[in-house]
Amino acid sequence: MIRSGVPLVLGVESSCDETGFGLVSEGVLLGQGLASSAAQHADFGGVVPEIAARAHLDAAVPTLHLALEDAGVELADITHVAVTSGPGLATAVHVGLAAAKAVAWSLDKPLYGVHHLAGHAAADTLEHGPLPERSIVLIVSGGHTSILAVGDLVRDPIEHLGDTLDDAAGEAFDKVARLLGLGYPGGPAISRAAAGGDPAAFRFPRAMLRPGDAPFVFSFSGLKTAVARTVERIERAGEQVPVADIAASFEQAVVDVLVTKALRAVRERNLGTLVIVGGVAANARLRAVAQERCDADGIELRIPPPALCTDNGAMIAAVGDLLVRSGADPSGLRIAADPSAVLHGAQLPLPR
Ligand code: KG4
Numbered sequence: 001m002i003r004s005g006v007p008l009v010l011g012v013e014s015s016c017d018e019t020g021f022g023l024v025s026e027g028v029l030l031g032q033g034l035a036s037s038a039a040q041h042a043d044f045g046g047v048v049p050e051i052a053a054r055a056h057l058d059a060a061v062p063t064l065h066l067a068l069e070d071a072g073v074e075l076a077d078i079t080h081v082a083v084t085s086g087p088g089l090a091t092a093v094h095v096g097l098a099a100a101k102a103v104a105w106s107l108d109k110p111l112y113g114v115h116h117l118a119g120h121a122a123a124d125t126l127e128h129g130p131l132p133e134r135s136i137v138l139i140v141s142g143g144h145t146s147i148l149a150v151g152d153l154v155r156d157p158i159e160h161l162g163d164t165l166d167d168a169a170g171e172a173f174d175k176v177a178r179l180l181g182l183g184y185p186g187g188p189a190i191s192r193a194a195a196g197g198d199p200a201a202f203r204f205p206r207a208m209l210r211p212g213d214a215p216f217v218f219s220f221s222g223l224k225t226a227v228a229r230t231v232e233r234i235e236r237a238g239e240q241v242p243v244a245d246i247a248a249s250f251e252q253a254v255v256d257v258l259v260t261k262a263l264r265a266v267r268e269r270n271l272g273t274l275v276i277v278g279g280v281a282a283n284a285r286l287r288a289v290a291q292e293r294c295d296a297d298g299i300e301l302r303i304p305p306p307a308l309c310t311d312n313g314a315m316i317a318a319v320g321d322l323l324v325r326s327g328a329d330p331s332g333l334r335i336a337a338d339p340s341a342v343l344h345g346a347q348l349p350l351p352r
């Protein structure tokens with residue numbers, strides 16, 4: 001039931017291979033619809049932009065209907081529309097943007113452009129309520145790996161403490177899965193294989209952890225190469241590749257570096273909360289190790305439930321809802337896609 005005078009924000013997500021629509025009202029997720037073209041990319045070992053864009057086109061209207069049904073509301077109940085306008089695959093972002101503009105224009109409602117990565121952070125508020133005054137946010141997705149110092153997600157500038165120099169954490173999972181023959185998307189595949197493996201079987205490198213290395217900067221391409229060399233060496237020796245042990249040891253190496261650096265940021269900034277978001281935050285080992293180390297250090301850990309870690313429309317609606325309640329001006333119907341938008345603020349384009 002929608003009360004009159006209360007905002008009902010539709011969020012639209014299409015930056016990669018998930019078509020998502022979510023409906024959020026005053027911090028509460030009312031319902032969502034989600035479609036994925038992941039299976040169509042499996043043969044290619046990664047997302048093919050043209051296939052993703054076509055799949056978004058096919059899925060947009062039915063998935064919007066699913067979201068409305070799930071929330072028990074009508075299209076006409078929507079008061080505001082928020083959409084990922086970047087970063088992401090340009091052809092894919094355009095489809096969601098066109099859908100969001102069509103809804104906003106036909107209902108004559110305001111439209112807000114949202115930075116996809118701010119959406120990942122906002123996803124956590126749907127489960128755990130408003131973020132604390134200040135926190136460290138570790139974003140680990142297929143395209144990004146960043147440690148951020150965050151205040152009010154939609155009012156304050158977002159400070160980057162460090163990013164990855166090369167591959168993103170999710171990209172490393174996807175590439176290692178490919179070389180172990182585990183398919184796409186690699187994260188869940190590695191995770192499943194790793195469940196039966198020994199995380200200490202192989203000692204893979206933990207990059208950028210030596211004294212003198214940039215404290216919050218990541219690099220995962222060396223790790224991927226180390227796994228490739230190990231697989232080659234074992235195959236050359238004519239032995240069976242121990243996929244479960246390699247997957248578990250790789251996962252452990254990624255998780256060690258992510259958690260060590262994120263906790264270092266929390267301590268250096270004298271903060272009490274670490275928030276971990278993005279597709280890789282669905283990883284069971286990351287969740288368990290982060291929880292253990294945060295408990296040991298007396299730090300509050302917030303991670304959204306796995307279904308809200310990977311891309312979805314609810315997280316974009318969550319940002320829209322925060323923008324609306326903070327009194328932000330809409331971005332307007334002329335908003336363009338910004339495929340390589342850097343995260344300085346939650347709204348796109350950044351208000352002057
Ligand atoms: O955030 P996301 O859904 O999309 C982007 O914004 O990129 O993240 C997708 C990434 C992929 O690289 C995928 O392999 C990874 O998240 N991922 C996982 C898991 N589930 C998804 N990585 C590790 N463990 C998982 N369970």
Ligand code: ZN
Nearest residue numbers: 120141279311
């Ligand atoms: Zn994402």
